[in-house]
Amino acid sequence: MARLPAMLMGACATAGLLLAAGCTDAPQATPGSLVVDPYVDLPGGGARYAGDVTVGATQAVLPGTPTPQAFAAMAGDTVTFPADQVVLTAEAQLIVARQAEWLTRHRDFRAVIEGHADEQGTREHNLALGARRAASVQQHLVARGIDPGRISTVSYGNERPLEACTDEACFERNRRAVTVVSPAGAGV
Amino acid sequence: MTLSRRSLLALGATLPLLARPAAAQPLRIEITEGVSEPMTIAIPPFLDEGGAAEQTRALRDLVARDLTGTGLFREIATGTMPAQGQGIDAAPAWQEWRAADAQALVLGAARMDAGKLHVSFRLYDIFAARPLGDGLSFDGPPEGWRRLGHKLADRVYSRLTGEDPYFDSRIAFVAESGPRTARIKRLAVMDQDGENVRYLTDGAELVLSPRFSADGRRIVFVSFAGGAPRLAEIALDGGPPRLLPSEPGVMAFAPRPSRDGRWLVHSRSRDGDTDIWQTDATGSLARALVTGAGIDTAPGLAPDSSAMVFESDRSGAQQLYLMQLDGGGEAQRISFGEGRYSTPAWSSTGDLIAFTRRVGDRFMIGVMRPDGSGERLLTEGPHDEGPSWSPNGRVVVFTRQERAENGRARLHAVDIAGRDMRPVELKAAASDPDWGPLLP
Numbered sequence: 249m250a251r252l253p254a255m256l257m258g259a260c261a262t263a264g265l266l267l268a269a270g271c272t273d274a275p276q277a278t279p280g281s282l283v284v285d286p287y288v289d290l291p292g293g294g295a296r297y298a299g300d301v302t303v304g305a306t307q308a309v310l311p312g313t314p315t316p317q318a319f320a321a322m323a324g325d326t327v328t329f330p331a332d333q334v335v336l337t338a339e340a341q342l343i344v345a346r347q348a349e350w351l352t353r354h355r356d357f358r359a360v361i362e363g364h365a366d367e368q369g370t371r372e373h374n375l376a377l378g379a380r381r382a383a384s385v386q387q388h389l390v391a392r393g394i395d396p397g398r399i400s401t402v403s404y405g406n407e408r409p410l411e412a413c414t415d416e417a418c419f420e421r422n423r424r425a426v427t428v429v430s431p432a433g434a435g436v
Numbered sequence: 437m438t439l440s441r442r443s444l445l446a447l448g449a450t451l452p453l454l455a456r457p458a459a460a461q462p463l464r465i466e467i468t469e470g471v472s473e474p475m476t477i478a479i480p481p482f483l484d485e486g487g488a489a490e491q492t493r494a495l496r497d498l499v500a501r502d503l504t505g506t507g508l509f510r511e512i513a514t515g516t517m518p519a520q521g522q523g524i525d526a527a528p529a530w531q532e533w534r535a536a537d538a539q540a541l542v543l544g545a546a547r548m549d550a551g552k553l554h555v556s557f558r559l560y561d562i563f564a565a566r567p568l569g570d571g572l573s574f575d576g577p578p579e580g581w582r583r584l585g586h587k588l589a590d591r592v593y594s595r596l597t598g599e600d601p602y603f604d605s606r607i608a609f610v611a612e613s614g615p616r617t618a619r620i621k622r623l624a625v626m627d628q629d630g631e632n633v634r635y636l637t638d639g640a641e642l643v644l645s646p647r648f649s650a651d652g653r654r655i656v657f658v659s660f661a662g663g664a665p666r667l668a669e670i671a672l673d674g675g676p677p678r679l680l681p682s683e684p685g686v687m688a689f690a691p692r693p694s695r696d697g698r699w700l701v702h703s704r705s706r707d708g709d710t711d712i713w714q715t716d717a718t719g720s721l722a723r724a725l726v727t728g729a730g731i732d733t734a735p736g737l738a739p740d741s742s743a744m745v746f747e748s749d750r751s752g753a754q755q756l757y758l759m760q761l762d763g764g765g766e767a768q769r770i771s772f773g774e775g776r777y778s779t780p781a782w783s784s785t786g787d788l789i790a791f792t793r794r795v796g797d798r799f800m801i802g803v804m805r806p807d808g809s810g811e812r813l814l815t816e817g818p819h820d821e822g823p824s825w826s827p828n829g830r831v832v833v834f835t836r837q838e839r840a841e842n843g844r845a846r847l848h849a850v851d852i853a854g855r856d857m858r859p860v861e862l863k864a865a866a867s868d869p870d871w872g873p874l875l876p
Contacts, residue, residue, distance in 0.1 A: 334708070360663075367837070370778040370792050370821050371644065371868065372690045373747065373754060375665060376703065376710035376731040379687055383708025402664045403687060403705065407642055412616040414839055 314354045319429045323350040327385060329423045334380040336388060344385055347427050348392035358398040361385045362426045366419040367406045378403030381425045463540060463561040463568060465508050465596055467830050468853055474510040475596065477503060478538035480517050483524060487548035491578070495546055495555060495585045502589035502603045502629065505858035506851065512538050524558045530565040538562050542592055553578045557588050559595055568595050582631060583875065600828035603628060606872045607833060608646040608655050611635065612845055612865035623657055625672065628871070630860040636670050637677060648872040649693050656691045656700060665689045667702060667719065680719030690733050694741040701725065701744060703733040712746055726759070726767065736780040736789065745780040745789055754778045756791060758806065770808030779822045785829030788852065792821045801834050803852060814854040827874040831857060835867040
């Protein structure tokens with residue numbers, strides 16, 4: 249829950265590849281300019297950042313800097329599950345494989361996996377179901393070489409739906425595990 | 437608050453026992469007879485015996501509301517009532533009350549005396565033309581008038597149903613606000629009729645599953661303080677919540693305190709596996725009760741805490757299992773119907789287990805005997821969940837969530853015959869009710 253401030257606090261320590269403004273005297277990205285991020289592979293080319301590329305109010309990050317947003321964009325931070333299922337689908341396994349790859353490259357990041365259930369079951373069962381989904385992702389990451397000490401899990405059961413649902417397509421979006429990365433030592 | 441109470445024995449003793457033929461049944465309405473017509477009851481304005489004009493009105497209305505809210509009683513209109521006699525102990529005009537179609541008559545009075553509010557009442561069986569039980573009087577601080585009223589309604593209810601009372605009790609629940617995708621949840625307690633809501637947490641952390649201690653003085657619950665679900669406890673007479681010890685990598689939830697308050701059962705999740713554990717009240721000792729792959733959770737303790745019912749998906753879908761806690765024996769499956777069974781709650785009287793049953797997208801609250809026999813469904817709703825028993829084991833309160841996008845969770849209650857009770861009127865959305873013990 250306290251993940252947003254954490255990623256900012258660690259930005260200086262993790263700017264190995266590119267320079268993070270505020271840590272060195274490198275020139276800051278010019279507000280108002282159009283920046284194409286070559287590291288993000290989206291339809292139509294790289295992601296386009298129009299204007300200020302600052303992540304927070306004070307600390308700017310250049311494109312390509314490992315950040316939670318970059319993780320979400322490059323690897324995908326969310327996998328969904330069929331009703332009552334806790335085993336990763338083939339599609340989900342691809343996403344988790346990309347997450348493992350990203351975490352292998354950025355060893356100074358750790359991850360919290362948040363498991364969720366849709367609102368159809370009972371509350372306490374759903375807490376347990378969310379825990380199993382988070383554990384499924386964790387086990388896949390560990391199987392792909394990520395140190396278990398870098399990963400923790402939490403379940404929110406059905407307490408934090410993405411959407412209030414009345415149909416199955418919506419319920420499926422809520423049955424998810426979200427991998428939230430943050431720089432190690434940020435006190436998550 | 438303490439209530440002092442004395443029987444008006446002198447008055448009771450003067451009443452002749454000969455008014456009733458020996459073979460006559462006492463005036464009685466059976467809760468278990470689901471289709472019975474409500475009993476007609478007359479509750480004329482209470483008598484002001486000095487300085488309590490306002491309280492007499494409020495008390496009468498509260499008593500009428502408690503009684504009619506059960507669905508067991510129908511109040512007869514004030515306009516059809518005969519004129520009142522002299523005081524609550526004077527014999528009512530039986531013929532006139534019969535003509536007014538009253539089966540039972542409650543006469544009440546109140547007065548202020550030395551800073552205390554005194555309330556007394558008598559209950560009459562109109563057709564047998566005799567009082568039902570002795571007169572009773574209660575006194576307490578004027579600000580506690582609601583409890584005096586609930587005590588009075590409890591006595592009337594007990595005498596007319598033969599069941600133990602429950603109106604003077606509280607319900608712990610989770611008050612909800614904000615959008616469904618970012619709900620703010622606060623721990624709260626209220627009187628069982630929805631009045632006197634008190635918030636115990638400020639909503640900064642997500643809270644779930646409040647459960648009263650057997651003495652009703654503390655509430656154990658699940659807090660997300662620190663990020664992951666863990667057990668916490670709060671005293672109702674003040675002080676901040678206290679977090680029970682937790683292990684890294686372990687989530688703890690679904691707490692249920694034992695009757696003697698010395699230990700509790702709860703669920704623990706580690707590496708995705710959820711088991712049921714027992715821990716002492718300080719959280720320093722712990723042992724596993726139910727282990728194995730799958731989700732074992734939502735324990736419900738027997739009233740004497742000697743056995744436990746819980747839900748497990750070990751068979752594929754959630755079903756109910758029963759196990760003895762005194763050191764032996766496998767858990768026995770007790771639910772076998774279609775769909776899934778969850779959130780078992782053992783009644784305080786021990787005779788029934790209430791549960792949530794889901795078949796497809798239908799949710800029901802039902803009851804069964806502890807051996808799994810005699811299953812009856814009491815409700816069906818878009819999402820009914822989490823029954824909790826009244827102190828007398830005759831009513832369950834549960835959460836009803838509307839399925840619509842902006843649907844709110846509300847608390848509803850139903851009795852063991854499936855009779856709908858008046859819904860608890862709360863301004864805010866509410867879920868996860870736990871009915872506390874009868875207050876002293």
